[in-house]
Amino acid sequence: MTGGPRAALVTGATRGIGRTVARRLAQEGYDLTLTGRDPAALAEAAAELGGLGRRVEVASADMAAEHDVRRVAQVHRAAFGRLDALVLSAGVGSSAPLGGYPLKRFDKQFTVNVRAPFTLIDECIDLLRATAKEVPLSGTKIIAISSITASAPEPGLAAYGASKAALIALCEAVNTEASADGVTATAICPGYVDTDMSAWMHDRIPPAEMITTGDLAELVLALTRMSAHAVVPQIPVVRAGSQLWRA
Numbered sequence: 001m002t003g004g005p006r007a008a009l010v011t012g013a014t015r016g017i018g019r020t021v022a023r024r025l026a027q028e029g030y031d032l033t034l035t036g037r038d039p040a041a042l043a044e045a046a047a048e049l050g051g052l053g054r055r056v057e058v059a060s061a062d063m064a065a066e067h068d069v070r071r072v073a074q075v076h077r078a079a080f081g082r083l084d085a086l087v088l089s090a091g092v093g094s095s096a097p098l099g100g101y102p103l104k105r106f107d108k109q110f111t112v113n114v115r116a117p118f119t120l121i122d123e124c125i126d127l128l129r130a131t132a133k134e135v136p137l138s139g140t141k142i143i144a145i146s147s148i149t150a151s152a153p154e155p156g157l158a159a160y161g162a163s164k165a166a167l168i169a170l171c172e173a174v175n176t177e178a179s180a181d182g183v184t185a186t187a188i189c190p191g192y193v194d195t196d197m198s199a200w201m202h203d204r205i206p207p208a209e210m211i212t213t214g215d216l217a218e219l220v221l222a223l224t225r226m227s228a229h230a231v232v233p234q235i236p237v238v239r240a241g242s243q244l245w246r247a
C-alpha cells in the first residue's frame with residue numbers, strides 16, 4: 001500500500017444518507033468508491049464529488065447479486081489499494097402486516113441489508129486490516145446504517161427490523177474478530193431520516209421533523225476521527241419528541 005489520501009467505499013451512494021456521507025467524506029479529503037444500481041446517478045455523484053478535488057471511482061452494482069458485491073470490493077482495491085472507511089448504506093425496506101407477508105420481500109431485505117454487507121466485509125477485511133497496520137492510531141472503520149427499528153420495533157416492519165438487528169449483530173461480531181487488529185465496526189441506528197425511503201411516511205411525519213442526512217454524516221465523520229482503541233458498537237439516533245424510543 002502506498003501513502004497518500006485516505007480512501008472510503010460507500011454503498012448506497014447515489015441518494016439519501018449514503019450520498020450525504022460520501023459528500024462529507026470528500027470534503028474531509030477522502031478519495032472514494034461510490035456504488036449503487038443507477039449508473040446515471042452514480043456518474044452525477046462522481047462529477048459532483050470529483051469537483052471537490054477528490055479522486056472518485058464508481059462501480060454500478062446490485063447489492064442483491066453476490067458477484068456484483070464482490071466486484072465492488074475488487075474495483076475499490078484495484079483503484080486505491082487501501083480502505084480507511086467502509087460505509088454500508090445501501091438498504092431496502094418493505095412494510096406490510098404479518099399474516100401473509102410475502103417471503104420474497106423478506107428475502108430481498110435480508111439479501112440487500114445483511115447478506116451484501118456480510119459479503120462486502122468478508123471481501124474487504126484483509127484490506128481493512130492491512131490499511132489499519134499503516135495507520136495504527138486511527139485504524140480503519142466499518143460503519144453500517146442499521147435502524148432504530150432493530151430495537152424499537154414498528155408494526156409492519158418485522159422483516160426490516162429483523163434484518164437491521166442482524167446488521168447490528170454483524171458489526172458487533174466484526175469487533176470481536178478484528179478490533180484488536182485496528183478494524184472497528186459501528187451500526188448507526190436512526191429513526192426516520194428525510195430521504196426517498198421515508199417519503200411514504202410524509203402523511204404522518206413531516207419531512208421537517210425527521211432526522212437529517214447531515215446529522216448522520218456528522219456521526220460518520222466523528223467515528224472516522226476516533227482512535228483505534230475505542231469501539232462504538234451502536235449509535236441510536238431518535239427523533240425529537242415526547243416518545244424517546246421510536247422510529
Ligand SMILES: NC(=O)c1ccc[n+]([C@@H]2O[C@H](COP(=O)([O-])OP(=O)(O)OC[C@H]3O[C@@H](n4cnc5c(N)ncnc54)[C@H](OP(=O)(O)O)[C@@H]3O)[C@@H](O)[C@H]2O)c1
Binds near residue numbers: 014038194198
Ligand atoms: N430513511 C430512513 O428513514 C432510514 C431510517 C433508518 C435507516 N435507514 C437506512 O439507511 C440506509 C440508507 O437509506 P436512505 O434513507 O438513504 O434511502 P434511499 O434514499 O432510498 O437510498 C437508498 C440507497 O441504497 C441504494 N440501493 C437500494 N437498493 C439497492 C440494491 N439492490 N443494490 C444497490 N444499491 C441499492 C440506492 O441506490 P440505487 O437506487 O441507485 O440502487 C440508494 O443509493 C438504508 O440502509 C436504510 O435502511 C433509513
